[in-house]
Amino acid sequence: MNINLTLIGQLLSFAVFVWFTMKYVWTPIMGALETRKKEIADGLAAAERGQHEQELAKERAKDVLHEAKAQAAEIVAQAQKRAAEIVDESKDTARVEGDRILTAAQSEIEQEANRAREQLREKVGMLAVAGAEKILKKEISADAHQDIVAALAKEI
Amino acid sequence: MAGDALTSGEYIKHHLTNLTFGQHPDGSWGIAHSAAEAKEMGFWAIHVDTMFWSIGLGVLFLYFFSKAAKTATQGVPGGLQNFVEWLVEFIDTSVRGSFSARNSLVAPLALTIFVWIFLQNLMDLVPVDVIPELAKLLGIHYMKVVPSTDPNATFGMAIGVFLLVLFYSIKIKGVGGFAGELTLQPFSSNNPVVNLLFIPINFILEFVSLIAKPISLALRLFGNMYAGEMIFILIAIMYNAGLILGLFGGVLQLGWAIFHILIITLQAFIFMTLTIVYLDMAHNEH
Numbered sequence: 001m002n003i004n005l006t007l008i009g010q011l012l013s014f015a016v017f018v019w020f021t022m023k024y025v026w027t028p029i030m031g032a033l034e035t036r037k038k039e040i041a042d043g044l045a046a047a048e049r050g051q052h053e054q055e056l057a058k059e060r061a062k063d064v065l066h067e068a069k070a071q072a073a074e075i076v077a078q079a080q081k082r083a084a085e086i087v088d089e090s091k092d093t094a095r096v097e098g099d100r101i102l103t104a105a106q107s108e109i110e111q112e113a114n115r116a117r118e119q120l121r122e123k124v125g126m127l128a129v130a131g132a133e134k135i136l137k138k139e140i141s142a143d144a145h146q147d148i149v150a151a152l153a154k155e156i
Numbered sequence: 157m158a159g160d161a162l163t164s165g166e167y168i169k170h171h172l173t174n175l176t177f178g179q180h181p182d183g184s185w186g187i188a189h190s191a192a193e194a195k196e197m198g199f200w201a202i203h204v205d206t207m208f209w210s211i212g213l214g215v216l217f218l219y220f221f222s223k224a225a226k227t228a229t230q231g232v233p234g235g236l237q238n239f240v241e242w243l244v245e246f247i248d249t250s251v252r253g254s255f256s257a258r259n260s261l262v263a264p265l266a267l268t269i270f271v272w273i274f275l276q277n278l279m280d281l282v283p284v285d286v287i288p289e290l291a292k293l294l295g296i297h298y299m300k301v302v303p304s305t306d307p308n309a310t311f312g313m314a315i316g317v318f319l320l321v322l323f324y325s326i327k328i329k330g331v332g333g334f335a336g337e338l339t340l341q342p343f344s345s346n347n348p349v350v351n352l353l354f355i356p357i358n359f360i361l362e363f364v365s366l367i368a369k370p371i372s373l374a375l376r377l378f379g380n381m382y383a384g385e386m387i388f389i390l391i392a393i394m395y396n397a398g399l400i401l402g403l404f405g406g407v408l409q410l411g412w413a414i415f416h417i418l419i420i421t422l423q424a425f426i427f428m429t430l431t432i433v434y435l436d437m438a439h440n441e442h
Binding site: 002003004005006007008009010011013014015017018020021022024025026027028029030031032033 | 174176178194195197198199200201202203206207210211214217218221222224225226228240241244245248260261263264265267268272303306307308309311312313315316
């Protein structure tokens, strides 16, 4: 239990230890702690920001969806309207076309009938001429009296 | 093992003698072979065991802590680093709590004091005979393994703290301010002549309280650890006094060691806290 040089030795080693702790232990650890604290704070802030943004995006998505639905409904309505129009139009066209075809057919039928009537009339004329020939015993030639036959035919 | 040839008194004395290296009275240098020889060496001798254990423990502390500090920046902390950071934050909180000025030296100083003293005190929990007996096998006859039971160690630290207190007192307040603090309070008067008369009284009071700081710091730690060590030695003597007393001694040793865990931590903490407080007082006018 003597006080001796050990005192000085302890004092010096104490000083060296304190210096070493200050330079190589305390400063880097406190620096790391500060950095980590800041990183965590930043991370939390970023997470909060992200959450907020997500909420905004959700709302935006809802709006967009609504709009899209409305647009789709509008488009469907328009399409239905247009379809109805087209159906109406084609009905009209068909009716007109049918009428036209009917008219054409009727006029053709009339023409045919007229032509048949004409032919019949000629045939009857010729028949009359032939009958007259027979009656006049070939004295009257068919060529010479054609105008008479034609007149007759017209009268029939 | 109280030693076969030793009496209890000799055993205790043996345990309280440091391994001293110094100059013998005849002029040759060497290890002292007895307590008396060690005493004769006077001031120019050194306690090899105290130096070895305290520096060894200090290096151990710095090795682990600087290792943790080196990896501290690499993201997720591991086990050792967690422990070191926890301790660093604990010290940092203590320093912030009782030290109001700004000084980047105080916190590392507090950390060093706390861990170093704790490790020195921790050697007290190693059963008293284990390391001395091992040393005896190596031919070393004196081995005191708890550096903080050596007043040289505790006074070495306390004087270091005291020098810092003086340095910062003078640096912050100036020589005049510090001298004024020592001489112009607690008694003062508006009458200059009376004030002059108060100066020696004030100086005696303040000087004693100033000097009391390192002395109380050193003696409190030394006294606690020395007393604790002494009780461990006394308990160890019981092992030689028959089976029943030996068993009783075993129980006592266990109990005292468990209680001592509290003391060694508390003493390290008190030394650290008082250092912070003294340095805080050195930084503040009062």
